Amino acid sequence: MKTTFKYDHYYKYDELKSNIEFFAEKYPDLVSCEVNCVTEEGRNQYAVTITNKKTGDALSKPGWYLDGNIHAGEVTSSMAAMHTMDYLITNYGEDDTVTKLLDTTTVYIIPRVTPDGAETYLSTPYMLRSANRDYLPEEGGIKGEDLDDDGVMRMMRIKTPYGAWKKDAKDPSVMIKRDPSDTEGEFYDIYTEGVLEAFEGDENLKTKKASWGLDFNRNFPLGWWPDYRQPGAGKYPLSNPECKALADFVLAHPNIGGAAIGHTSGGLLLYPPGTKASKAAPSFDIKVMKEIAEMGKQELGYKPMNIFDSFIHDQESYDSGAFDDWCYQTQGIPCYTVEFWDVPTKAGKPHVWGGEEEPDAGLERYYACVKWVKENAPQYYSDWKEYDHPAFGKVEIGGINFKFTLQNPPENFLCAELEADTKFNIRFAKAMPQLAIDSVNSEKIADGVYKITALVGNHGYLPTNLTEEAKILKVAKPVCVAVKGGEVIGGKAQEKIDALAGYSQTATGAFYGNISTFANACAKKKLSWVIKAAEGTVITIEACSEKAGKAVKEITL
Structure with missing residues (x-):
């Protein structure tokens, strides 16, 4: 697909900003850019409006909305939003479908909801949910750090007679569970690569609770619950300025008739409601959301499913406060959460959604994924290596780079995901009323x-x-x-x-x-x-x- 920019790597903030500004400056009759909010670290949450201004004001046409990166580490979604933006702008006047779409419809794109969080994710070894802001921090435990300075926080195995894991006799790089009869041999505990923050009772180790625990997709008013039920929910609905800016944007653009919300991973097209069973929603709404999702299945190969019926495991104490539910259950907007990228299926061990799995299915799936990474992205795998730990003595560090294997595609797989999503986005936008x-x-x-x-x-x-x-x-x-x-x-x-x-x-x-x-x-x-x-x-x-x-x-x- 023809684009102006390359999609063989993940954009940091300066590159994303530069590309957006380039489009706004070069195509003034097609593109408008505004700062939807400014983050605590001074970065802009950009909102881009794309339509042919000569055929009418943006608000005088049906509107369609796209965003990405509400979760800091899910950077594929911001790249997908940028790719759709790029393709539409670059091909206007050359591609009949794109030209007609932008003559008659307005496309709104917020490519990176959390620019601070994404920059931390892309520029440091650290993992985080949404923002690099402390939220209900707790002291004590093993805190993730890149000990060996390879730019990645991998796994760390510590030899101990109390360990729950052991090496597989057939392949010592593989860790398997210690069974009830294992009383002799070498046993291990496995943690994130990191340092020990002392705490009372630290003779029994634990992983430190993440200090950067805010979850922007639990901060919206529909179905919001405090942190005791849904961790990361924030002090109150829309307490995060990035989230309030999204809600305000939707309310300020009442022509929005459909929304695609980008996440990773799983290879899923999730549609609301997420706070009640689909049979409790209007049957017509479920029908149209299934039919639109089928187009996504055709283009992306992803599995459509209702959030509450199949994606949520606990239908009594479920997580909510999500943006997609707010869009549909307060504004009546049909919307989708697109969960990009699905290594388990590529590895031959897909997730079973909405059903029971065997107890060890998750472990089997993980090692199938590791095998896939070794074969398809070996640069993101490291064998176990000894490391002299200041608290634990000799430990071993190794494993995959989770960021760019399971959570996001290795760069050579990225563009194919984005192109498929852009095709779906165009078809979705064409479904608006006219x-x-x-x-x-x-x-x-x-x-x-x-x-x-x-x-x-x-x-x-x-x-x-x-x-x-x-x-x-x-x-x-x-x-x-x-x-x-x-x-x-x-x-x-x-x-x-x-x-x-x-x-x-x-x-x-x-x-x-x-x-x-x-x-x-x-x-x-x-x-x-x-x-x-x-x-x-x-x-x-x-x-x-x-x-x-x-x-x-x-x-x-």
């Missing part, structure tokens, strides 16, 4: 009196209200149709249509060997007015929808 005025006719009733008839419709897949949830929430807005240019003496100068269906609501199927359209969706509405005006007067019909855009048609009497 308002149209199919025809306007006039009929002379008497001298200076005319009957005007207009056929207003929605040419898009989604209805103008997007979802049934939007109706339940009372956030769905009607389609407004106004007539201008004469005195209205019959009908209202401004009519309102509650909603226009999309072709997603057309009833189709197979019946006795034939395929059939059983009933059209209510996607069209005929309106009429009686106008008093002189012959030759130009009458303008203007239809507006918050989610489906604006359509205008004129007729001369």
